[in-house]
Amino acid sequence: xxxxxxxxxxxxxxxxxxxxxxxxxxxxxxxxxxxxxxxxxxxxxxxxxxxxxxxxxxxxxxxxxxxxxxxxxxxxxxxxxxxxxxxxxxxxxxxxxxxxxxxxxxxxxxxxxxxxxxxxxxxxxxxxxxxxxxxxxxxxxxxxxxxxxxxxxxxxxxxxxxxxxxxxxxxxxxxxxxx
Amino acid sequence: xxxxxxxxxxxxxxxxxxxxxxxxxxxxxxxxxxxxxxxxxxxxxxxxxxxxxxxxxxxxxxxxxxxxxxxxxxxxxxxxxxxxxxxxxxxxxxxxxxxxxxxxxxxxxxxxxxxxxxxxxxxxxxxxxxxxxxxxxxxxxxxxxxxxxxxxxxxxxxxxxxxxxxxxxxxxxxxxxxxxxxxxxxxxxxxxxxxxxxxxxxxx
Numbered sequence: 001x002x003x004x005x006x007x008x009x010x011x012x013x014x015x016x017x018x019x020x021x022x023x024x025x026x027x028x029x030x031x032x033x034x035x036x037x038x039x040x041x042x043x044x045x046x047x048x049x050x051x052x053x054x055x056x057x058x059x060x061x062x063x064x065x066x067x068x069x070x071x072x073x074x075x076x077x078x079x080x081x082x083x084x085x086x087x088x089x090x091x092x093x094x095x096x097x098x099x100x101x102x103x104x105x106x107x108x109x110x111x112x113x114x115x116x117x118x119x120x121x122x123x124x125x126x127x128x129x130x131x132x133x134x135x136x137x138x139x140x141x142x143x144x145x146x147x148x149x150x151x152x153x154x155x156x157x158x159x160x161x162x163x164x165x166x167x168x169x170x171x172x173x174x175x176x177x178x179x
Numbered sequence: 180x181x182x183x184x185x186x187x188x189x190x191x192x193x194x195x196x197x198x199x200x201x202x203x204x205x206x207x208x209x210x211x212x213x214x215x216x217x218x219x220x221x222x223x224x225x226x227x228x229x230x231x232x233x234x235x236x237x238x239x240x241x242x243x244x245x246x247x248x249x250x251x252x253x254x255x256x257x258x259x260x261x262x263x264x265x266x267x268x269x270x271x272x273x274x275x276x277x278x279x280x281x282x283x284x285x286x287x288x289x290x291x292x293x294x295x296x297x298x299x300x301x302x303x304x305x306x307x308x309x310x311x312x313x314x315x316x317x318x319x320x321x322x323x324x325x326x327x328x329x330x331x332x333x334x335x336x337x338x339x340x341x342x343x344x345x346x347x348x349x350x351x352x353x354x355x356x357x358x359x360x361x362x363x364x365x366x367x368x369x370x371x372x373x374x375x376x377x378x379x380x381x382x383x
Binding site: 012013014015016017018021022023024025026027030041044045046047048049050051052053054055056058059060063064067068072074077080082083085086087089090091093104105106107108109110111112113114115116117118119120121122123124125126127128129132134145146147149150152153156157163166167169170171172173174175177178179 | 198199220234237238239240241242243244245248249252253257260261265268270271272274275276278279280282283286290293294295296297298299300301302303304305306307308309310311313314316317318323324326327328329330331334335340341342344345346349350351352353355356357360366367368383
């Protein structure tokens, strides 16, 4: 039953993952919270794990969610479900159209999809900031979290640091500050 | 028959080797695919590769996996597509699974818990930066800026399901551009930063 739910969830997610992984994070979050598989806070940790390994972040998070929910079988089912829609669509498109990108309808759809993708990513950031108590109430603790946020942001944007390094250093800062 | 299996195995191994390189995201894979597929194996020509990345960014799913699927298809049909897809997924699947097992085993440890307390704001920064990188190619006029603000508003205050928003926005785009065309107005649907399109799914 859980395996079927995982398959259904990640098949739909895979089908709708336009604009790549970060935009699809709120979709996965809405589903895992709905089924009670984990809380938003726990899901933030899954994203951290997913972004520390190579491979697409959305597929990676699906694999970790699948593993946490139903073991190895869950991980396999989630990965297959995530990839199946893209595989089918690519085969259909490749067989019938020579150039999708020149299609006017596709371009028109993307005209609106692109800003919504940015909206979804921004929403994911706000939601995770709330669930990790970064924003919402002011305390010494929340202030330290905000400092980690800004230092990470500068490392990513100005220093072009790889996300895995940023997560590693943020983890070390966490051990130093909060244990 | 034997020759076909050899080619499929070759495709599988090639993408199996490329996959861990996606550590830098979809970006990192582009030059590597180019070197392996165009220069070394000579399965595709340079200009075909442009099509591959353009398509990979226009269909749902991760650019890295999509590029592998489409390249495999171009080289050896449906079986080639399967060989490439499985090949590109297995290494990252195993790595993330291993990390996932580590995470689940140690997540209740107080030190790990403290580490994640620090990691969560870094994840927020990572996501915020992803949104920032895309804004240039996505928020190009008043309509798209309004759509962006409206979408965040709907998600935050009305709990609209993200799936609904994605489907709805694609239809809105098609309808809007057509209505505007009928009224004789032009919509800037040509993506000026075309390259960004394949990078939209990059690192993802």
